[in-house]
Amino acid sequence: MERSETIPAPAPNEPLSASESVARSGFVALVGRPNAGKSTLINYLVGEKIAAVSDKPQTTRSRILGIVTRPEGQVVFVDTPGVHKPGYRLNKRMMQAVLDALATVDVVVLLRDASVSTGNGDRFTLDLVKQSGRPALLALNKTDRLRDKGKLLTLTDFYRNEHDFLDYLPISALTGEGTGALLDCLLRALPVAPPPFAEDDLTDQTERKLVAEFLREQLLRHLSDELPFVVAVAVEKWEERADGGLNLACVILVERQSQRAIVLGRGGLRLRDMATAARAEIEAMLERPVFLEIFVKVEPRWRNDERRLDELGIG
Ligand SMILES: Nc1nc2c(ncn2[C@@H]2O[C@H](COP(=O)(O)OP(=O)(O)OP(=O)(O)O)[C@@H](O)[C@H]2O)c(=O)[nH]1
């Protein structure tokens, strides 16, 4: 995409003037450890649910665009999988999605869960952001959880000593606190360029992909421990009904027969609960009645199967 850089970015605390306020646009990667709150933040900023959220790590598996259009310009957020050590092909693709985002965006937001202590994973993530050479902003998330606000000062000092970030902003992706300041800061940092997307575009995710993700989110919420890592969801049938409704069929992949039994639950009750919750969300999104059929299929080693990963749109 061509960009013109003729108008310099205003100083951090200077208001955006009318002439500057139409033209700033670009791509902003949300990068951070699993569970930092990247998808919660993109959903909040976009104002619609476009990304699955759960308290299980590695919820996001591929790049998701979330588009925010304001009078001052357009910010195209790139939600990425959490930074982790890849084992399976699945995880290698997830990490590649992070690296691709870092290599192509205009600005990076390093999102850090301020309510947990700093670990090796946080240092590794910081190094990736530094190595990208992109302008970066630090957002300290989950401030609503912090009893001791002094923690924010300590963390800000830590990151300030490590890297020259554009700014160091406390936010809560859950309540939205601080997200206005974050958006302002990003709009200032973006180049002068026409918006890449139409004003009413919200995401690049297809309805089909969102259906699969809404069901997978329910699986993540209802299943404990290791199971979330081994489930995937694909939509296999999308059929118009004469009565205006939709017939959908989804397949849930697991790797072992014992996992299939857990997903189903006693008498199929767990799957029924998850399907009911997913269907309600899918109907609200599509604004029409949905008839949802679900199959649970054992497919050993799908996480290392490149063809399957292509079909699932991962990476
Ligand atoms: N209290 C609080 N919880 C939050 C906040 N932001 C996110 N969470 C919670 O943190 C958990 C992880 O959120 P996600 O948005 O899925 O995190 P993520 O960074 O996208 O995680 P991955 O996709 O696994 O990399 C969820 O349970 C969210 O509800 C916040 O600002 N405050």
Ligand SMILES: [Mg+2]
């Ligand atoms: Mg996520």
